[in-house]
Amino acid sequence: MTTVIATVTTTDLTAPNTTVRVPPPSLVSRLVGFFSGPVGLALKIGLLAVVNALAVWALSILAADGKWVAAAVLVAATIAIDVLYLVPRRAIPLKFLVPGTIFLVCFQLLPIAYTVGVAFTNWSTGHNLPKSEAITAIQRNTLAPPPDGAQYTMTPADDADGNLVLLLVDDETGVAYVGTEEGLTELSAGTTTVSGGAVTTAEGYTPLQGEELAGLDQQLSGFVVPTGEEDHFVRAEGLSVAIELEPTFRYDPAADTFTNVDTGTVYSDDGKGSYVSPAGEEIEPGWRTYVGLDNFRRIVDDPTVRDPFFRVFVWTVAYATLSVLFTFSLGLFLAIVLNLPGLRFQRLQRSLLVVPYAIPAFLMVLVWAGLLNDDFGIVNKVLGTDIPWLFDAEWAKVSALLVNLWLGFPYFFLVCTGALQAIPSELTEAARVDGATARQVFRRITLPLLLVAVAPLLIASFAFNFNNFGAIFLLTGGGPQAEDQSIAGATDILISYTYKLAFAAGKGQDYGLASAVSIIIFFIVGLISAISFSRSKALENLR
Amino acid sequence: MVSSRTLRALGITLAVAIIGAVAASAATSASNATVIRIWADNDRKAAVQKVAGEWAASKGVEVEVVLKDFGRIRDDLKTVAVENAPDVIVGAHDWTGQLAADGLVQPIFPSKAVRAKIPTYALNAFSYGIASKRLYGAPVALENLGLIVNKNLTRIPKTFAQLQAYALAFQKKSADNIGLAVPQGANGDAYHMYPFFSGLCGYVFGTNKAGNLDPSDIGLSDPAFLKNVGQVNTWNKAGFLNSKVDYGIARDAFLTKRTAAFWITGPWEADSLKKAGGAGLKYTIVPFPKNACASVPFLGVQGFMVTKYATDHGVESLAKDLVGNYMLGADAQVALAAANGRFPANVDAGKQVKDPVLKLFGRAGVGGVPMPNIPQMGAVWSELGGAWVKATKGADATPARVAFVTAARNIANKIG
Numbered sequence: 015m016t017t018v019i020a021t022v023t024t025t026d027l028t029a030p031n032t033t034v035r036v037p038p039p040s041l042v043s044r045l046v047g048f049f050s051g052p053v054g055l056a057l058k059i060g061l062l063a064v065v066n067a068l069a070v071w072a073l074s075i076l077a078a079d080g081k082w083v084a085a086a087v088l089v090a091a092t093i094a095i096d097v098l099y100l101v102p103r104r105a106i107p108l109k110f111l112v113p114g115t116i117f118l119v120c121f122q123l124l125p126i127a128y129t130v131g132v133a134f135t136n137w138s139t140g141h142n143l144p145k146s147e148a149i150t151a152i153q154r155n156t157l158a159p160p161p162d163g164a165q166y167t168m169t170p171a172d173d174a175d176g177n178l179v180l181l182l183v184d185d186e187t188g189v190a191y192v193g194t195e196e197g198l199t200e201l202s203a204g205t206t207t208v209s210g211g212a213v214t215t216a217e218g219y220t221p222l223q224g225e226e227l228a229g230l231d232q233q234l235s236g237f238v239v240p241t242g243e244e245d246h247f248v249r250a251e252g253l254s255v256a257i258e259l260e261p262t263f264r265y266d267p268a269a270d271t272f273t274n275v276d277t278g279t280v281y282s283d284d285g286k287g288s289y290v291s292p293a294g295e296e297i298e299p300g301w302r303t304y305v306g307l308d309n310f311r312r313i314v315d316d317p318t319v320r321d322p323f324f325r326v327f328v329w330t331v332a333y334a335t336l337s338v339l340f341t342f343s344l345g346l347f348l349a350i351v352l353n354l355p356g357l358r359f360q361r362l363q364r365s366l367l368v369v370p371y372a373i374p375a376f377l378m379v380l381v382w383a384g385l386l387n388d389d390f391g392i393v394n395k396v397l398g399t400d401i402p403w404l405f406d407a408e409w410a411k412v413s414a415l416l417v418n419l420w421l422g423f424p425y426f427f428l429v430c431t432g433a434l435q436a437i438p439s440e441l442t443e444a445a446r447v448d449g450a451t452a453r454q455v456f457r458r459i460t461l462p463l464l465l466v467a468v469a470p471l472l473i474a475s476f477a478f479n480f481n482n483f484g485a486i487f488l489l490t491g492g493g494p495q496a497e498d499q500s501i502a503g504a505t506d507i508l509i510s511y512t513y514k515l516a517f518a519a520g521k522g523q524d525y526g527l528a529s530a531v532s533i534i535i536f537f538i539v540g541l542i543s544a545i546s547f548s549r550s551k552a553l554e555n556l557r
Numbered sequence: 558m559v560s561s562r563t564l565r566a567l568g569i570t571l572a573v574a575i576i577g578a579v580a581a582s583a584a585t586s587a588s589n590a591t592v593i594r595i596w597a598d599n600d601r602k603a604a605v606q607k608v609a610g611e612w613a614a615s616k617g618v619e620v621e622v623v624l625k626d627f628g629r630i631r632d633d634l635k636t637v638a639v640e641n642a643p644d645v646i647v648g649a650h651d652w653t654g655q656l657a658a659d660g661l662v663q664p665i666f667p668s669k670a671v672r673a674k675i676p677t678y679a680l681n682a683f684s685y686g687i688a689s690k691r692l693y694g695a696p697v698a699l700e701n702l703g704l705i706v707n708k709n710l711t712r713i714p715k716t717f718a719q720l721q722a723y724a725l726a727f728q729k730k731s732a733d734n735i736g737l738a739v740p741q742g743a744n745g746d747a748y749h750m751y752p753f754f755s756g757l758c759g760y761v762f763g764t765n766k767a768g769n770l771d772p773s774d775i776g777l778s779d780p781a782f783l784k785n786v787g788q789v790n791t792w793n794k795a796g797f798l799n800s801k802v803d804y805g806i807a808r809d810a811f812l813t814k815r816t817a818a819f820w821i822t823g824p825w826e827a828d829s830l831k832k833a834g835g836a837g838l839k840y841t842i843v844p845f846p847k848n849a850c851a852s853v854p855f856l857g858v859q860g861f862m863v864t865k866y867a868t869d870h871g872v873e874s875l876a877k878d879l880v881g882n883y884m885l886g887a888d889a890q891v892a893l894a895a896a897n898g899r900f901p902a903n904v905d906a907g908k909q910v911k912d913p914v915l916k917l918f919g920r921a922g923v924g925g926v927p928m929p930n931i932p933q934m935g936a937v938w939s940e941l942g943g944a945w946v947k948a949t950k951g952a953d954a955t956p957a958r959v960a961f962v963t964a965a966r967n968i969a970n971k972i973g
């Protein structure tokens with residue numbers, strides 16, 4: 015099978031009847047010779063040095079973060095790569111396989127593993143941080159100025175011993191204070207100058223400014239001046255303002271609960287990443303945590319997720335199957351027509367047919383969305399029709415297939431043109447001599463031989479269209495709204511439905527649920543591809 | 558086994574690697590001055606650099622402005638590593654709920670004197686909390702839709718009935734004419750339709766006793782709105798509203814082809830309007846005429862937020878001074894507004910706006926409603942837009958009452 019594909023792709027379109035073009039051997043051997051010498055060695059050492067440099071750099075970051083397992087894997091992998099390429103004439107197949115394997119691991123396996131990991135978490139809007147940070151955030155977000163709380167104009171300063179203090183002027187009363195970690199003390203008016211509402215000089219204190227102050231930021235933002243009233247404190251808010259604050263929720267680390275100071279309601283960890291009151295009220299933010307099979311359960315249990323799933327699945331299969339069928343049929347038909355001997359301007363016609371393939375697909379889809387506009391698009395104007403191409407659920411499906419046909423047929427045209435030329439003409443000629451009609455020749459000889467070469471590409475095309483997010487999203491955005499009025503539109507395929515779940519769910523994003531759905535899609539595509547490949551093996555026996 | 562040549566090669570490789578690594582780490586470790594990192598989008602980067610740079614110079618620190626796609630600022634903040642995270646972000650007020658619910662931004666408490674210069678609705682727009690609200694951002698710029706009138710083609714409507722009459726009269730003159738160009742498209746555009754929605758007494762979320770948005774009170778099926786919703790059917794039948802018009806068609810018809818009498822758009826088109834004005838388009842921008850209720854647009858408020866990472870980076874007080882004090886001042890807002898093409902939030906800065914187009918848009922936004930900033934709004938956009946599309950798609954349109962009641966039910970289901 016592989017040889018056939020190679021023939022297809024290397025066959026020169028402009029030279030029918032030649033099968034495989036062998037590259038001039040002299041060039042290859044010269045290149046091999048060139049890179050075997052000192053130049054090759056220098057190149058190899060240079061590339062390895064770059065790899066090692068990257069590894070050392072990555073190692074410093076991993077070590078700084080204390081990720082020792084990852085660091086060990088990195089060191090082992092780097093040493094293995096160095097050894098592999100520096101030991102001559104050993105393990106030659108590995109030398110070719112390793113780079114591809116590394117990229118496979120980095121760009122295929124790791125994202126899959128990550129997605130699987132996310133699918134078992136509650137990662138969504140409101141569940142983003144680890145628990146410890148969520149507790150800090152709740153404590154920070156629930157501080158509030160008390161109803162009669164004071165506001166001060168602040169001048170951070172050093173006292174005689176070099177300790178940080180806050181020189182404060184109450185904005186209402188104009189009274190000046192010094193705030194320390196012990197509390198507020200009124201400054202005597204005789205030794206203090208207040209100008210522009212702020213303390214400018216005070217005996218025994220040195221105001222801090224500029225870089226000096228910037229360097230103390232961490233100390234300043236953590237600096238808390240108790241006011242004497244229970245739990246109330248004055249805190250810097252920026253560099254020139256301080257305000258009185260009190261906590262409205264209190265955290266109890268021993269019981270792991272939050273208590274509303276006013277109402278006394280206790281909020282406890284519900285095991286799903288939130289502090290929840292007995293009445294079911296949640297405190298935001300929650301945190302990201304493992305929730306087991308919850309996301310998968312939601313796909314089955316939650317009607318807003320489950321109900322559209324089956325409908326979307328059926329349409330996705332139909333969309334992918336019909337797209338492959340249509341693009342392949344049209345591509346094959348045109349390939350046969352343009353393969354007829356004696357056709358004029360064969361080259362030009364072939365080039366023109368490849369045009370849709372040469373223009374970026376995203377651009378073409380957007381252009382089509384404009385062309386198909388019901389009232390203002392050129393399609394309805396030219397046809398003199400009033401077809402709701404994008405506004406009716408069924409017509410929008412037709413539009414999606416038509417646009418995908420336009421985008422996809424040149425690919426199969428190219429592939430089939432190549433494959434047709436690879437079929438030995440003796441076979442078809444022999445069949446003709448034996449009295450077969452043109453139709454019989456096509457059905458019994460050409461098509462089976464063609465399918466041997468093209469079947470894997472049909473499967474690949476199916477898998478591609480199954481997840482053809484761009485073509486759907488840019489043309490219809492999944493719309494229009496379907497009969498069941500669900501989050502999934504009439505033309506949404508599973509992947510665009512997943513996108514909507516992930517980014518336009520009820521409360522913002524829901525990455526956990528979206529990952530769970532994408533795992534299901536992964537298995538569906540994998541299963542269909544596996545079955546198709548095993549059946550396409552049967553075709554090979556024809557050869 | 559291992560030849561001397563291999564050993565030599567190994568030695569060279571290691572040596573080069575170490576040199577490379579040292580060079581790489583030298584390049585990444587900058588000076589040790591205190592740095593405030595700001596994420597800003599392309600429209601605002603230069604202005605932020607300039608304005609924040611002036612502040613930084615007075616504080617003896619440095620600012621580093623990182624360019625981000627506007628929408629990516631919100632999304633990337635959720636996944637960024639601590640060492641690369643910003644201390645301050647440029648953002649839209651309707652991100653507030655999501656980012657606060659995620660614990661990624663922190664409350665700021667500007668002084669009373671500073672707050673007094675910012676309109677209450679702009680502060681409310683950046684405030685979030687179901688039980689009690691905190692301010693999570695400093696409002697800097699305002700944007701809203703206005704009704705643009707092509708004075709060559711029609712007259713300025715004083716009442717809603719006039720708007721309809723003028724639009725339809727112009728539309729009847731030619732098959733290519735669009736009376737009122739307001740973008741929808743197959744997936745709808747709840748933002749551009751909001752003036753009509755509010756004019757029919759519709760609202761998205763009601764407010765609870767504490768005066769905060771209540772996601773369980775959905776105004777798409779409010780009796781007062783449903784009493785007026787029949788008008789939509791009339792508009793659809795008359796062709797006054799047509800969901801087939803999308804953004805590109807509306808813009809093209811009004812600006813280029815001049816086949817639209819009215820257009821609904823916002824200050825992001827100010828430059829194009831001025832350019833078209835230079836090419837003979839006589840236009841003005843007016844507030845939406847009152848229907849059953851005041852027809853007001855959604856307000857978008859842009860501003861700065863302090864992230865939780867400012868604390869992790871030990872620059873919390875600096876970041877809060879920049880956002881909660883300096884950026885709310887008139888000087889900073891005048892400079893930002895000039896670069897940004899939006900009306901400033903600070904009232905003193907607003908008085909200094911000279912650009913006639915921005916002033917007109919500012920007037921059209923009076924009384925506007927800030928887009929709800931609670932995360933549940935994510936469930937509303939497509940449903941509300943979709944209801945308008947179905948009710949105004951011409952011959953086979955869904956009756957408006959059915960469309961909006963269905964949308965209200967779906968929103969309630971999605972929010973759960």
